[in-house]
Amino acid sequence: MPYKKLLLPLVMLLITTVDCVQAQKNQKVEYKFGKIQPQDFLINASGIDSAASAIKLFDIGNCYFEISPISKSFVYVYERHVRYKILNKNGYNYANYSIGLHKSNSESKEVLEFMNAATYNMVDGVMTTSKIDKDSKFTEEVNKNTVFKKFTLPNVKEGSIIEYKYKIKSDFIFNLPGWSFQSEIPTLWSEYTITIPEYFDYKFNRSGYYEIAHPVHEKVNASYVTNVQSSATRDRYVAENMPALKDEPFISNLDDYRPSIDFELRSTNFPGQFFNDYTGSWPKIVNAILDDDNFGGYLNKGNYAKNNLKTILSLENDSLKNAKRIYKYIKDNLKWNQNYHYYSTETNPKTIFEKKTGNSADLNLALINFLREAKFNAYPVLISTRSNGKHPGYPVISKFDNVIAAVEIGGNVYFLDATAKDMPFGMIHYENLNHEGFLINVNDKSGGWISTETSFGDESMHVYQLTLDKENKLKGTLTNYFNGYAGLTARNAYRNAINEEDYLKNLKKSKNGLELHNFKILNLDSLDERFIESMDVEIEDHVEEAGNLVYFSPLLYEQTKENPLKHEERIFPVDFAHPIMENCRVVVIIPDDYEIDKLPKGGIFKLPENVGSFTISYQTEGKALLIKSIVTISKSTYSPEEYFDLKELFAAIVEKQAEKIVLKKKI
Numbered sequence: 001m002p003y004k005k006l007l008l009p010l011v012m013l014l015i016t017t018v019d020c021v022q023a024q025k026n027q028k029v030e031y032k033f034g035k036i037q038p039q040d041f042l043i044n045a046s047g048i049d050s051a052a053s054a055i056k057l058f059d060i061g062n063c064y065f066e067i068s069p070i071s072k073s074f075v076y077v078y079e080r081h082v083r084y085k086i087l088n089k090n091g092y093n094y095a096n097y098s099i100g101l102h103k104s105n106s107e108s109k110e111v112l113e114f115m116n117a118a119t120y121n122m123v124d125g126v127m128t129t130s131k132i133d134k135d136s137k138f139t140e141e142v143n144k145n146t147v148f149k150k151f152t153l154p155n156v157k158e159g160s161i162i163e164y165k166y167k168i169k170s171d172f173i174f175n176l177p178g179w180s181f182q183s184e185i186p187t188l189w190s191e192y193t194i195t196i197p198e199y200f201d202y203k204f205n206r207s208g209y210y211e212i213a214h215p216v217h218e219k220v221n222a223s224y225v226t227n228v229q230s231s232a233t234r235d236r237y238v239a240e241n242m243p244a245l246k247d248e249p250f251i252s253n254l255d256d257y258r259p260s261i262d263f264e265l266r267s268t269n270f271p272g273q274f275f276n277d278y279t280g281s282w283p284k285i286v287n288a289i290l291d292d293d294n295f296g297g298y299l300n301k302g303n304y305a306k307n308n309l310k311t312i313l314s315l316e317n318d319s320l321k322n323a324k325r326i327y328k329y330i331k332d333n334l335k336w337n338q339n340y341h342y343y344s345t346e347t348n349p350k351t352i353f354e355k356k357t358g359n360s361a362d363l364n365l366a367l368i369n370f371l372r373e374a375k376f377n378a379y380p381v382l383i384s385t386r387s388n389g390k391h392p393g394y395p396v397i398s399k400f401d402n403v404i405a406a407v408e409i410g411g412n413v414y415f416l417d418a419t420a421k422d423m424p425f426g427m428i429h430y431e432n433l434n435h436e437g438f439l440i441n442v443n444d445k446s447g448g449w450i451s452t453e454t455s456f457g458d459e460s461m462h463v464y465q466l467t468l469d470k471e472n473k474l475k476g477t478l479t480n481y482f483n484g485y486a487g488l489t490a491r492n493a494y495r496n497a498i499n500e501e502d503y504l505k506n507l508k509k510s511k512n513g514l515e516l517h518n519f520k521i522l523n524l525d526s527l528d529e530r531f532i533e534s535m536d537v538e539i540e541d542h543v544e545e546a547g548n549l550v551y552f553s554p555l556l557y558e559q560t561k562e563n564p565l566k567h568e569e570r571i572f573p574v575d576f577a578h579p580i581m582e583n584c585r586v587v588v589i590i591p592d593d594y595e596i597d598k599l600p601k602g603g604i605f606k607l608p609e610n611v612g613s614f615t616i617s618y619q620t621e622g623k624a625l626l627i628k629s630i631v632t633i634s635k636s637t638y639s640p641e642e643y644f645d646l647k648e649l650f651a652a653i654v655e656k657q658a659e660k661i662v663l664k665k666k667i
Contacts, residue, residue, distance in 0.1 A: 052186055195222070205263075415427075434452070582631040
């Protein structure tokens, strides 16, 4: 499958030579390493990118095939030439360059065949060149399969121009190098050319919100073996004057919106050989993954599960209870190593339980294995995590990076993820909340897309019972209730603290003026219940006094002080991953010789079709003030067309939660 080397028959050998049969279409920008024009030093950012730390003057990539004299199989050759203008000190990090190289457990590998880099500065009208030296080259071995070649350029200053040019040869031709046309700094010219032999058919995915020019798509003559003529397809993609891609809040993955292309092998068709379809359709992908020992083979080895289920399952005939017991058993006995994958690292669940740790597939496929052995209808669901980006939807196996479980019980489908101890039954990790997954039916070897929208929200409620004294201190109690993803976050924070003292220190860190005593928690291990924190509190520095007037913002630490949606418009969806509800209830008893001078006006603010709302109210009863604030984000995702109304809702939250209650001292 994708991570394994694709061995090809010895049909066409020797070095690639490609000869165009027609002239290049459209302008092609040519740059020679080290040939810097004086006017390049005058280039600066402007407009919306005027604060940029650097400019990418050009970024040119080229990918083509040749035959390895060692393996006698096709390899791809990837060349890149990139040049930057450094504008200020924040751009100095571009002087540090890193190239990742992969190798498998066999002889398959990637090799950095060539690397050149230099810094250019103008000194008294004369350009000086500082080339990279041996002491500035490093190799870092991340693990047995990945190494990084790292380079640090000398003499980088504000106004410097730097460039890198290198060549990689790779045995791993299932996926060809992709290309991104937009980065975090403005790009004047980005170009990618890829030439693919006629024997290969690759699927390519184009993503992003900017249209990329495709000026060249042509057949060219190609010779991969002496005296054997063949052809190849050459494509060239170009983007010019691309603005910087700026991160925005509530985005699943910025790369989902970055204009880019990537490639995955669909099939091969060599003369004298059978046509080989690798991933041309979903049924082909499903069959291949179920035939793999690290997926389908792992799922079907049930002896270990059978032997352990006798002590796990309850005698009563309660399917949901038994599924929960299996789920808890997996979480209690296996620890996630923080790595995502849809293939297990072993071919038998027994080995994982002996090691007691594994990647996400090790845990979740073991969970499915146990559920299936207990006669549940349980299925693997392939996921592209939020960090990995959205899957394009058509048959591309390499765009997945994780697997979770789905189980049918009583007509309901529950999604399960065993990677976090404190996730209740039916909850999946935040990273998996990418809205859909590909469910595989192991029994009939079929598959299809399924919505993975969660029924869990991020729910928090904060209840203050306070008394204001004449020294302007607020004293009383605070009780926090966390449910859903808020409960998971709170439990994780508590468990990950060194001790309770360390937890309380972190709790107070962002809460100016807070002193607390008699801290207690409830339901730490009762995952289906709300996680509750209660404490006695003393709060200073939140009440202002001017003459005989006293001012304070009653929402205290729960106040939203800044609108997270700052842009006037947005072309990306607003993705919260899950619904959100924030509820704050504050009761303040004021001194007998105080009276209310000004009470803010409450209000109700609703999004169209009631897909979100904000309610704030103020009530009085004798010397007691009751303030309620409720924010509800009802959907996980809002379209760009809904952005303006959503931004206005947050603006109302910031404005209304900041309003102060004014009290007057009686004279």
